[in-house]
Amino acid sequence: MHDQAIYGVKPEGRLKVTYTEETFNFPDGEEYKLQTPHYEITDWYAENIAPEDLRISVRIPLRHVGMGQMMALDLDELKRLAAKSNYPEYGISGRLNYITERGIKQIGVSGNKAQHADLTVELGFSSDLGVTNDRYPEEVCQGQSQMMGFANYGIQVSTQDMEDVDLYMQTLGVPARRNVTNETVKKGEEMFYKAKCQLCHTPTLHTRPRGTVLLNGTQLPWLGSQTIHPYSDYLLHDMGPGLDDGYPSGLAAGCEWRTTPLWGIGLQEVVNGHTYFLHDGRARNLTEAIMWHDGEGAASRILFSRMSKEERSALLTFIESL
Numbered sequence: 284m285h286d287q288a289i290y291g292v293k294p295e296g297r298l299k300v301t302y303t304e305e306t307f308n309f310p311d312g313e314e315y316k317l318q319t320p321h322y323e324i325t326d327w328y329a330e331n332i333a334p335e336d337l338r339i340s341v342r343i344p345l346r347h348v349g350m351g352q353m354m355a356l357d358l359d360e361l362k363r364l365a366a367k368s369n370y371p372e373y374g375i376s377g378r379l380n381y382i383t384e385r386g387i388k389q390i391g392v393s394g395n396k397a398q399h400a401d402l403t404v405e406l407g408f409s410s411d412l413g414v415t416n417d418r419y420p421e422e423v424c425q426g427q428s429q430m431m432g433f434a435n436y437g438i439q440v441s442t443q444d445m446e447d448v449d450l451y452m453q454t455l456g457v458p459a460r461r462n463v464t465n466e467t468v469k470k471g472e473e474m475f476y477k478a479k480c481q482l483c484h485t486p487t488l489h490t491r492p493r494g495t496v497l498l499n500g501t502q503l504p505w506l507g508s509q510t511i512h513p514y515s516d517y518l519l520h521d522m523g524p525g526l527d528d529g530y531p532s533g534l535a536a537g538c539e540w541r542t543t544p545l546w547g548i549g550l551q552e553v554v555n556g557h558t559y560f561l562h563d564g565r566a567r568n569l570t571e572a573i574m575w576h577d578g579e580g581a582a583s584r585i586l587f588s589r590m591s592k593e594e595r596s597a598l599l600t601f602i603e604s605l
């Protein structure tokens with residue numbers, strides 16, 4: 284939704300967010316709060332489309348590190364993981380998203396629901412920035428009655444420029460871990476395994492031998508044959524009704540989300556200037572992010588909540604070292 288517009292045209296609408304907050308206690312008595320967001324569209328521009336007929340899903344931007352490694356992932360390894368990722372004792376079974384892009388059915392790896400096979404630079408230009416390009420030559424507001432009479436400005440970004448952005452994104456490195464020998468961090472890592480977080484936040488994966496291919500077909504061989512530590516299986520998991528946005532993408536149902544890669548998460552505050560987590564940023568810190576885990580993530584949440592305050596805090600310190 285575009286809440287800004289060019290001169291003389293109404294923005295599509297504005298997003299109104301209100302929260303209800305509830306207080307809970309860990310079994311040891313420590314308090315935590317969860318806020319549930321409620322979304323409403325106001326100042327909606329179109330009389331012929333009722334706002335209540337719209338489907339909305341609210342997202343905060345993902346951390347853009349390790350994009351090249353993600354694009355170079357060994358997809359056979361992901362397939363094996365999906366076949367293996369079945370832990371009935373913890374209620375966990377991950378699956379791959381398949382989507383059809385450019386007429387080809389492919390495995391989705393990028394996006395909160397693994398709904399894209401690549402970095403969708405062209406979609407970013409078109410849908411987020413309103414910049415037409417060779418893959419999306421039409422203005423995103425095409426068809427809006429208020430656009431009648433506006434000139435067609437043609438293609439606004441060259442394919443070469445988009446290829447450069449694609450190369451830039453694919454080469455944004457993953458920050459090195461910090462404080463790896465710190466005792467609390469090491470204890471927290473043990474707790475991460477104790478809470479079975481690794482069953483979805485897979486510590487180690489591999490990239491395929493020849494690396495990745497850019498939009499223009501150029502190979503980036505140096506991204507190939509790497510052992511990487513994304514802390515994600517890139518699979519979809521049912522995270523329960525609380526996180527259900529009712530917005531299916533490809534095979535992913537409303538309640539299904541791709542395990543968010545945790546690499547670089549400890550530097551989010553420094554780099555992005557905030558500590559909001561989960562797809563819509565409803566969690567204000569790591570504890571809240573974990574306590575929202577439900578559905579396939581429930582077993583982990585319960586194991587985490589039963590830990591002592593010191594163990595929970597060590598686990599968070601470990602995550603901050605990623």
Ligand code: HEC
Pocket residue numbers: 375395475478479480481482483484520522526540541542543548559560561562563569572573576579580583584587602
């Ligand atoms: C069943 C698979 C699964 C398990 C087990 C699991 N997670 Fe997650 N985790 C997810 C998914 C899926 C998301 C994305 C949910 C969303 O965005 O709504 C997520 C999101 C997160 C986030 C937020 C990341 C961000 O940048 O927004 C953190 C932090 C996190 N998990 C930590 C943990 C920890 C710690 C544990 C163990 C106590 C754990 N997870 C266990 C699947 C899992």
